Amino acid sequence: MKKYDxxxxxxxxxxxxxxxxxxxxxxxxxxxxxxxxxxxxxxxGCIPAKTYLKTAEIIGHIQDAHRRGIRIADARxxxxxxxxxxxxxxxxxxxxxGVSSLLKSNGVDVYFGEAKIRPDKTVSAGETVLAADKVxxxxxxxxxxxxxxxxxxxxxxxxxxxxxxxxxxxSLAIIGGGVIGTEIASAFAAFGSRVTIIELTGNVLPMxxxxxxxxxxxxxxxxxxxxxxxTKIERxxxxxxxxxxxxxxxxxxxxxxxxMSVGRVPDLSAVEGLGLEIExxxxxxxxxxxTNIDWxxxxxxxxxxxxLAHAAFKMGETAAENAMGRFKKADLRYVPTCVYTxxxxxxxxxxxxxxxxxxxxxxxxxxFSANGRALASxxxxxxxxxxxxxxxxxxxxxxxxxxxxxEMINEAxxxxxxxxxxxxxxxxxxxxxxxxEAFMEAAADSIGQCLHLPPxx
Amino acid sequence: xAHKVIMPKSGMAMETGKIIRWLKNEGDRVEAGxxxxxxxxxxxxxxxxxxxxxxxxxxxxxEGDDVPVTxxxxxxxxxxxxxxxxxxxxxxxxxxxxxxxxxxNIGALKTSDERVPATPAAKRIxxxxxxxxxxxxxxxxxxxxxxxxxxxARAAVKATPLAKAVAESSGLDLxxxxxxxxxxxxxKEDVLAAKAAGExxxxxxxxxxxxxxxxxxxxxxxxxxxxxxTQNCVADVTELMAxxxxxxxxxxxxxxxxxxxxxxxKTLKEQPRFxxxxxxxxxxxxxxxxxxIAVALPEGLIxxxxxxxxxxxxxxxxxxxxxxxxxxxEGRLAPGEYSGGTxxxxxxxxxGVTSFxxxxxxxxxxxxxxxxxxxxxxxxxxxxxxxxxxxxSLTYDHRCIDGAQAAIFSNRIAEFLExxxxxxx
Numbered sequence: 001m002k003k004y005d006x007x008x009x010x011x012x013x014x015x016x017x018x019x020x021x022x023x024x025x026x027x028x029x030x031x032x033x034x035x036x037x038x039x040x041x042x043x044x045g046c047i048p049a050k051t052y053l054k055t056a057e058i059i060g061h062i063q064d065a066h067r068r069g070i071r072i073a074d075a076r077x078x079x080x081x082x083x084x085x086x087x088x089x090x091x092x093x094x095x096x097x098g099v100s101s102l103l104k105s106n107g108v109d110v111y112f113g114e115a116k117i118r119p120d121k122t123v124s125a126g127e128t129v130l131a132a133d134k135v136x137x138x139x140x141x142x143x144x145x146x147x148x149x150x151x152x153x154x155x156x157x158x159x160x161x162x163x164x165x166x167x168x169x170x171s172l173a174i175i176g177g178g179v180i181g182t183e184i185a186s187a188f189a190a191f192g193s194r195v196t197i198i199e200l201t202g203n204v205l206p207m208x209x210x211x212x213x214x215x216x217x218x219x220x221x222x223x224x225x226x227x228x229x230x231t232k233i234e235r236x237x238x239x240x241x242x243x244x245x246x247x248x249x250x251x252x253x254x255x256x257x258x259x260m261s262v263g264r265v266p267d268l269s270a271v272e273g274l275g276l277e278i279e280x281x282x283x284x285x286x287x288x289x290x291t292n293i294d295w296x297x298x299x300x301x302x303x304x305x306x307x308l309a310h311a312a313f314k315m316g317e318t319a320a321e322n323a324m325g326r327f328k329k330a331d332l333r334y335v336p337t338c339v340y341t342x343x344x345x346x347x348x349x350x351x352x353x354x355x356x357x358x359x360x361x362x363x364x365x366x367x368f369s370a371n372g373r374a375l376a377s378x379x380x381x382x383x384x385x386x387x388x389x390x391x392x393x394x395x396x397x398x399x400x401x402x403x404x405x406x407e408m409i410n411e412a413x414x415x416x417x418x419x420x421x422x423x424x425x426x427x428x429x430x431x432x433x434x435x436x437e438a439f440m441e442a443a444a445d446s447i448g449q450c451l452h453l454p455p456x457x
Numbered sequence: 458x459a460h461k462v463i464m465p466k467s468g469m470a471m472e473t474g475k476i477i478r479w480l481k482n483e484g485d486r487v488e489a490g491x492x493x494x495x496x497x498x499x500x501x502x503x504x505x506x507x508x509x510x511x512x513x514x515x516x517x518x519x520e521g522d523d524v525p526v527t528x529x530x531x532x533x534x535x536x537x538x539x540x541x542x543x544x545x546x547x548x549x550x551x552x553x554x555x556x557x558x559x560x561x562n563i564g565a566l567k568t569s570d571e572r573v574p575a576t577p578a579a580k581r582i583x584x585x586x587x588x589x590x591x592x593x594x595x596x597x598x599x600x601x602x603x604x605x606x607x608x609x610a611r612a613a614v615k616a617t618p619l620a621k622a623v624a625e626s627s628g629l630d631l632x633x634x635x636x637x638x639x640x641x642x643x644x645k646e647d648v649l650a651a652k653a654a655g656e657x658x659x660x661x662x663x664x665x666x667x668x669x670x671x672x673x674x675x676x677x678x679x680x681x682x683x684x685x686x687t688q689n690c691v692a693d694v695t696e697l698m699a700x701x702x703x704x705x706x707x708x709x710x711x712x713x714x715x716x717x718x719x720x721x722x723k724t725l726k727e728q729p730r731f732x733x734x735x736x737x738x739x740x741x742x743x744x745x746x747x748x749x750i751a752v753a754l755p756e757g758l759i760x761x762x763x764x765x766x767x768x769x770x771x772x773x774x775x776x777x778x779x780x781x782x783x784x785x786x787e788g789r790l791a792p793g794e795y796s797g798g799t800x801x802x803x804x805x806x807x808x809g810v811t812s813f814x815x816x817x818x819x820x821x822x823x824x825x826x827x828x829x830x831x832x833x834x835x836x837x838x839x840x841x842x843x844x845x846x847x848x849x850s851l852t853y854d855h856r857c858i859d860g861a862q863a864a865i866f867s868n869r870i871a872e873f874l875e876x877x878x879x880x881x882x
Contacts (some may be wrong), residue, residue, distance in 0.1 A: 392622040419617030
């Protein structure tokens with residue numbers, strides 16, 4: 001039987017990075033993947049979504065073009081979904097190809113098939129059985145589903161399905177207004193679908209800071225998306241031509257398709273019967289990604305600490321280092337969260353409510369309507385909000401909606417991790433005119449020193 | 458308010474300094490750390506930096522003047538500021554007073570740092586910020602350390618701005634904190650950990666309760682005044698325990714301690730010199746036999762008293778002692794119930810104590826410590842038998858009681874306990 005120092009199960013962001021890191025640290029390593037390397041992010045998540053959202057953004061620009069004096073003779077916009085899917089597939093293929101060649105160039109052996117980790121420290125997939133000294137279990141996650149009557153209809157899609165849909169649906173009922181729900185709503189509303197979001201809690205993006213949720217909801221509604229909040233789904237009915245979604249308080253929502261986007265759950269199929277400690281459906285790990293079994297580490301979505309690709313990169317790297325005998329912790333306090341709606345949103349750290357529960361806080365706000373570049377670009381929707389601790393000026397949370405928010409949040413996260421306080425940020429010279437100036441201005445506002453806003457009383 | 462510039466004390470031996478020249482004129486603006494004047498002592502000449510920023514308002518001592526250390530030589534402040542009256546007076550006064558030492562912290566430099574050439578301002582800042590001068594690269598023209606060098610050294614402590622802010626607000630010296638960040642950079646968590654470690658390493662002061670103060674005073678007084686001797690003996694209580702077990706119900710069953718009170722009361726009646734107080738003139742033999750029983754409380758102890766114990770039956774003693782102990786634990790004792798004792802019994806037997814040296818409860822002359830009951834094997838007519846033995850530790854005042862008398866006293870108590878029938882009148 002072939003023996004490896006480290007075997008990685010799962011080729012997503014946590015898994016492939018763990019494999020590369022382990023190899024770099026001198027391990028003979030192998031990686032098992034059941035479909036395509038790159039995981040949910042590359043194949044069925046972030047990257048496909050961003051491809052379509054760019055398309056939506058371009059549509060937005062075309063629609064706004066007349067304001068800038070651009071005359072388009074025939075402004076009727078129609079999205080050829082087959083072409084859009086082909087374009088997306090090209091992007092995905094390019095990236096997964098890149099991952100494959102990275103694995104190859106680092107000497108990682110890749111095996112395809114559904115892997116099972118066995119108690120005798122072997123990993124098998126079909127006929128292949130390999131022995132491992134250490135195992136990194138990075139099985140990822142799968143779409144969570146509501147088990148309600150009618151939800152098994154072919155008209156109820158998951159995010160996996162909708163990225164390969166052949167044409168723009170006439171109407172779409174989105175079940176769950178989280179990140180995936182709002183992003184797909186944003187894209188398909190621009191493509192011309194009549195979109196309804198049905199959300200159980202009080203607002204879209206329920207985990208985000210309240211100001212972000214309000215702003216994104218307002219912007220979606222402005223683009224014609226119907227948003228139902230505090231609405232519980234009861235059942236669905238396939239009427240042959242459409243899907244009818246029944247809720248507890250409104251008329252049923254009828255649409256050509258429904259999208260199930262109520263979150264993701266860890267995929268634990270590779271570790272069934274292994275005795276791995278599971279807590280609320282996820283593998284229990286500490287900050288070092290260690291599990292209760294001393295030869296298994298579990299980074300990424302399987303531990304549900306932070307179901308984001310970039311958090312998975314960090315966790316995968318940490319797991320590989322620890323499997324190779326080092327002692328590293330994955331610090332996920334400042335992991336940014338991005339939502340690629342239009343305008344987009346970026347967050348890092350605590351929400352205003354979370355921060356207010358633990359600290360005496362001061363909130364700085366700067367609207368993009370007062371930012372030169374945003375005005376010039378006609379993208380004035382949104383704001384930068386900084387939540388600082390009054391005592392030390394520690395940046396506790398940054399929440400941005402607006403142009404470049406997902407890029408800008410990285411500056412915030414980097415400064416937070418470096419423990420730079422609002423007092424310093426307010427003094428950093430930012431290029432002008434840039435969207436990022438708003439970040440510096442918000443920091444200044446949090447200490448009452450923003451010179452581009454009226455003085456605080 | 459205008460700030461004084463004083464003749465600095467640089468080195469323990471320095472008493473006066475001579476002003477060589479002023480580098481600034483009256484009315485010039487000076488920044489803290491900027492060279493202000495040059496002085497000369499009998500050993501060395503040096504540059505003096507301004508400690509405060511402002512305008513040089515008034516020069517009091519001029520070139521060539523020999524000025525005692527710590528005396529005002531100039532004032533720095535804001536233009537138009539009124540100078541204190543003494544400044545004007547000082548100028549006119551020709552008399553130079555004797556040097557005042559230790560008037561300012563400039564005089565109190567660490568000897569280890571004294572050999573490092575540094576300007577007084579640099580020394581002061583370094584001392585305040587807890588930075589050793591030896592760790593600072595000098596930037597002065599003659600190789601001396603200047604205030605700006607200290608500031609640079611201070612900034613060189615690698616810590617995040619947040620960590621610095623937290624350290625500053627909690628008065629923690631960052632040079633004592635080890636950093637866990639990249640290349641040893643100090644993070645907020647490191648400061649918080651150092652702070653927590655510092656706090657947990659500190660000893661805790663628990664203020665004395667009123668009771669503790671009384672105990673401390675009385676115990677110390679007794680221990681200091683009385684030449685006390687403790688003698689230990691053993692009583693065989695096998696039969697006493699058998700007798701006690703014959704009482705049918707737990708309610709009426711007297712405790713071993715009740716028997717001891719009874720035995721002590723009877724012995725005191727026979728040997729009244731143990732039921733007494735020592736005075737300079739003589740022994741004051743007490744008429745009543747009032748036996749105090751030490752009761753432990755969470756915060757200390759108290760000694761309720763069974764009055765006229767010699768006149769009580771075993772049952773009465775038992776009831777009274779139960780009642781008093783209960784009241785003591787609940788803090789309900791009336792003043793008369795814990796005063797007027799003539800002899801004290803302290804029982805630590807329940808804790809397994811086998812011998813101790815109780816301290817006499819003044820103005821009494823002796824105290825009986827009761828120890829644990831232990832099983833012992835003995836030979837009895839060729840047979841091995843199990844006997845129950847209890848230790849008695851008697852402390853007495855050797856000023857009025859001698860060893861033999863004490864032995865007779867404790868032996869008699871033991872005798873009563875060994876033969877409980879003797880206690881029946």
